[in-house]
Amino acid sequence: MNQEALxxxxxxxxxTPDGYTSDIAVFTIHSEKREHKPPxxxxxxxxxxxxxxxxxxxxxxxxxKWALPGGFVQPDETALEAAHRELLEETGVRGIHMKHYGVxxxxxxxxxxxxxxxxxxxxxxxxxxxxxxxxxxxxxVQLFRLADxxxxxxxxxxxxxxSDAIREIRSDLLQTTAAKNFLPEEFTYSxxxxxxxxxxxxxxxxxxxxxxxKIKTLPFIQEAEGKTTARxxxxxxxxxxxxxxxxxxxxxxxxx
Amino acid sequence: MNQEALxxxxxxxxxTPDGYTSDIAVFTIHSEKREHKPPxxxxxxxxxxxxxxxxxxxxxxxxxKWALPGGFVQPDETALEAAHRELLEETGVRGIHMKHYGVxxxxxxxxxxxxxxxxxxxxxxxxxxxxxxxxxxxxxVQLFRLADxxxxxxxxxxxxxxSDAIREIRSDLLQTTAAKNFLPEEFTYSxxxxxxxxxxxxxxxxxxxxxxxKIKTLPFIQEAEGKTTARxxxxxxxxxxxxxxxxxxxxxxxxx
DNA sequence: AAAATAGTGTCTCTGAGACACTATCTC
DNA sequence: GAGATAGTGTCTCAGAGACACTATTTT
Numbered sequence: 001m002n003q004e005a006l007x008x009x010x011x012x013x014x015x016t017p018d019g020y021t022s023d024i025a026v027f028t029i030h031s032e033k034r035e036h037k038p039p040x041x042x043x044x045x046x047x048x049x050x051x052x053x054x055x056x057x058x059x060x061x062x063x064x065k066w067a068l069p070g071g072f073v074q075p076d077e078t079a080l081e082a083a084h085r086e087l088l089e090e091t092g093v094r095g096i097h098m099k100h101y102g103v104x105x106x107x108x109x110x111x112x113x114x115x116x117x118x119x120x121x122x123x124x125x126x127x128x129x130x131x132x133x134x135x136x137x138x139x140x141v142q143l144f145r146l147a148d149x150x151x152x153x154x155x156x157x158x159x160x161x162x163s164d165a166i167r168e169i170r171s172d173l174l175q176t177t178a179a180k181n182f183l184p185e186e187f188t189y190s191x192x193x194x195x196x197x198x199x200x201x202x203x204x205x206x207x208x209x210x211x212x213x214k215i216k217t218l219p220f221i222q223e224a225e226g227k228t229t230a231r232x233x234x235x236x237x238x239x240x241x242x243x244x245x246x247x248x249x250x251x252x253x254x255x256x
Numbered sequence: 257m258n259q260e261a262l263x264x265x266x267x268x269x270x271x272t273p274d275g276y277t278s279d280i281a282v283f284t285i286h287s288e289k290r291e292h293k294p295p296x297x298x299x300x301x302x303x304x305x306x307x308x309x310x311x312x313x314x315x316x317x318x319x320x321k322w323a324l325p326g327g328f329v330q331p332d333e334t335a336l337e338a339a340h341r342e343l344l345e346e347t348g349v350r351g352i353h354m355k356h357y358g359v360x361x362x363x364x365x366x367x368x369x370x371x372x373x374x375x376x377x378x379x380x381x382x383x384x385x386x387x388x389x390x391x392x393x394x395x396x397v398q399l400f401r402l403a404d405x406x407x408x409x410x411x412x413x414x415x416x417x418x419s420d421a422i423r424e425i426r427s428d429l430l431q432t433t434a435a436k437n438f439l440p441e442e443f444t445y446s447x448x449x450x451x452x453x454x455x456x457x458x459x460x461x462x463x464x465x466x467x468x469x470k471i472k473t474l475p476f477i478q479e480a481e482g483k484t485t486a487r488x489x490x491x492x493x494x495x496x497x498x499x500x501x502x503x504x505x506x507x508x509x510x511x512x
Numbered sequence: 513a514a515a516a517t518a519g520t521g522t523c524t525c526t527g528a529g530a531c532a533c534t535a536t537c538t539c
Numbered sequence: 540g541a542g543a544t545a546g547t548g549t550c551t552c553a554g555a556g557a558c559a560c561t562a563t564t565t566t
Binding site: 513514516518519520522523526528529530531532534535536538539 | 543
């Protein structure tokens with residue numbers, strides 16, 4: 001039945017898109033160590049600078065401008081798979097947390113035609129990005145502090161993609177256990193706290209004592225029995241671990 | 257500069273998708289009134305039954321099966337705009353809350369080729385759906401109780417789209433003010449409560465007294481001073497209104 | 513000892529949720 | 540009055556957050 005229907009189906013009845021792409025906003029947390037002071041912890045976004053010239057020697061679209069890494073999706077993969085592949089190709093980064101957060105398909109957003117883009121954000125611990133390198137299409141790869149993004153020339157509609165990504169990651173960090181992707185498997189309360197403080201200034205999270213107490217009561221965080229680390233301070237600190245679970249915290253009640 | 261780059265750009269270097277579509281999961285809340293008993297309130301999903309035969313008289317793809325309403329996106333519109341347009345065309349429903357919640361692009365998901373789908377969910381008060389009608393491509397339009405969906409033959413990968421939609425709407429109803437789209441501009445606490453109870457059985461929401469008290473303390477809900485209605489009971493009840501605001505309720509704290 | 517982070521003792525106050533009750537209307 | 544929904548009075552208890560303090564390490 002479907003076979004017969006298929007024979008009669010003519011995809012050229014409809015105009016089809018000129019391209020299907022994936023873009024990736026890669027976030028990391030940079031920790032700037034200082035002598036005898038607490039480190040400055042801030043969230044960074046990775047951007048690539050588009051080459052002026054393509055591999056074929058012709059001028060590149062939006063050459064010279066900064067952009068999210070990304071590229072065309074192939075017919076045998078999903079946009080999410082493409083995002084992983086592109087990120088590996090363009091920056092040498094692999095195997096990280098990646099989440100789709102938006103579709104950008106406004107007519108005219110790309111001068112090359114009807115190009116659809118799926119936007120993803122990725123979260124990586126800083127050390128993973130140390131292996132990064134620029135590739136064919138990119139002149140340079142660099143991390144930017146979120147506050148510094150305003151002063152940068154961005155390609156296409158990437159300004160919009162980026163501000164949406166920041167809003168999305170902010171709410172995911174606070175409303176889901178996404179923070180675990182910025183952290184090692186086992187972490188101290190102050191490490192988790194530092195991550196959260198990059199996106200909020202909630203006093204309940206800011207106060208060390210409150211947060212140290214609170215973490216023990218959270219159902220989705222478990223103590224790593226007996227284990228400690230001295231990496232964050234002179235005094236060894238307890239280690240914690242995220243527990244896999246669905247969390248919905250209704251805005252209408254106090255419970256989880 | 258971009259002009260010159262554009263001349264050298266050849267979109268045929270990459271294979272392009274065979275189609276770009278929008279699908280819409282339309283939810284409504286059906287309230288079944290009973291004599292001398294509280295009404296049975298349940299969430300319903302609108303599906304269309306695909307015609308066996310196309311307008312051209314040839315067999316239709318996935319004919320006879322139930323599916324989400326939807327169709328091809330045109331080059332001069334976004335997927336979201338297409339979703340609004342399609343819904344109007346296929347069901348006569350217009351001007352409702354609509355939100356994108358997922359991209360479906362798994363190779364092979366559609367027998368017609370490389371077809372991308374953007375999934376949206378829509379929320380409508382029940383009376384808006386009274387004007388619904390079947391159209392060209394649809395043999396029938398019908399509302400299904402969520403529990404009854406298991407026993408239905410669904411087209412393409414719509415089973416997956418639907419279960420994702422249900423998960424999404426559930427968390428949006430509880431974590432955002434999305435519930436307002438099921439309600440009139442001004443509503444009683446019991447009307448809001450009935451909406452929430454279709455997706456949760458949280459005791460704090462279930463208890464009338466608790467909820468009646470709670471609603472007065474919620475920062476995003478405001479009392480409609482002096483106004484009352486008798487539509488839900490013999491005794492006139494106070495009316496409330498949603499206040500526009502961003503809400504993030506961190507899972508790490510008690511505050512909003 | 514000084515400095516730094518980790519962590520606890522204790523108090524106060526808010527607010528959730530339970531139970532019992534009152535209020536206002538229709539039939 | 541019976542029945543239904545709306546809404547309040549009051550109690551108890553958990554837990555948030557603030558403040559002051561102790562603990563454990565390095566230099």
